[in-house]
Amino acid sequence: MHLRRRGGVYHWRRKLPHSVASKLGKWELVRSLNTSDRQVANTRAARLVIASEKVYNLAMTDKKITSEQINGIACKWLKEALEQDEEVRLHLPVSQAAYAECEPDDDPVDVDVEQIKLYQSETKEALSRNDIRYSKSLVKEVLASEDFQVDDKSDEDKILSRVMLRAVSEFYRIIKARRLGDYTVGNIDPLFAEVLGYGSSGRNSDSGQSQIKLSELSGKFIEAQIRDGKWQPISKRNNVPKLNKFIEMVGDIPADNVTRNMIRDYRDALDDMGLKSSTIGQRFKVVAAMYNWAKREGYTSIDNPLKGLAPRDDCF
Structure with a gap:
């Protein structure tokens, strides 16, 4: 550490050890002391020494979080x-x-x-x-x-x-x-998963049954489609009402509790509403996509309950 006079004004300079310099990205600290008085410069330099020690300690103890x-x-x-x-x-x-x-x-x-x-x-x-x-x-x-x-x-x-x-x-x-x-x-x-001792998908590891309800599963599915870039804004506007209607008609029950007979009732109810087979098929595709995604992500344990139950022209 030393003082240097430039243009009549004292400057403080301190070289940094390599271990500190590599962390801070600079090899020395330089500050103007804004005075031409040697005694004042010494006092201000002493304060900078104390401050620089804190910088050193912080740099050396900084832990990069993983x-x-x-x-x-x-x-x-x-x-x-x-x-x-x-x-x-x-x-x-x-x-x-x-x-x-x-x-x-x-x-x-x-x-x-x-x-x-x-x-x-x-x-x-x-x-x-x-x-x-x-x-x-x-x-x-x-x-x-x-x-x-x-x-x-x-x-x-x-x-x-x-x-x-x-x-x-x-x-x-x-x-x-x-x-x-x-x-x-x-x-x-x-x-x-480890906080309450349950499986990673929200299933109780003892019973093997999914605890996630359809409304929660739907929310996660929608978020994933948007974040993964698979849904554009128009896709969300078109598909979210289909998922909401499915939950309304089947009930907000655990996703693994949906049976194929419940899906048949859902299909027949849509048919009774006078919807075309192609329209019913579109609704089935959205719900089926959610179940396929949920199985891959570990949120459900059952196979897709809609498989093969869509109107004949739209079976998948």
Whole structure:
């Protein structure tokens, strides 16, 4: 470290060790001290020495976060968040809501479920739009607790932010079911398969039966088609109503519980509505595509229940 005078003004300069320089992308630190007075320059230089030591320490202790660590952070957060939620509700008075204000005449469970649905909707909206701002504060919190330094403009930060959105989405889905007294619900997002000890597709590993309902499966299928570039906006406008109508007619039941007889009833009901065979076939193709995708992705265990049951001209 030394002072150098340029044009009557002192400058501070310090060479960087190779190990630090390789991380910072520069071989020395140079700063103007904005003074021509030697004594003032020495005082300011001493402050810069202290500041530069902090830079060194940060550069040497910076840990580049890996995909495995990102997933591990999200899984750990989800597990702890579910445990904390369980602890809160363990001591919750019968007449009190856990997640929202509750009026004396309101059912606290209904109030909580509606509030959780709102949170779910916001999280899914953020995921669908890749709006990682929704999870930024949470990301800062978990990074601090795990002692990681991640540039908030880096790809790693973006990936972690999105993974945390997925964790939050799982959290709301699970606590909504538990608030209704349903503890059989498993993980749907395969990333968090180990958190509750369920299979990667959301199936209970003991029963082998899918827990994912048609509405949830439909949402994941739609998102995947858009993200994978298989659906254009017009495809979404045309196909989403077909999926919604199928769920309305069959019922929002677990996807693995749909039987071939139920599909026959669905087909006959469409026929009774006076729809052409080609129109019914188009509806079948969309639902069949969802089931084929779900089987590949591990969300369902049954074979496509629509196979061979479309109107004769549209069998597949």
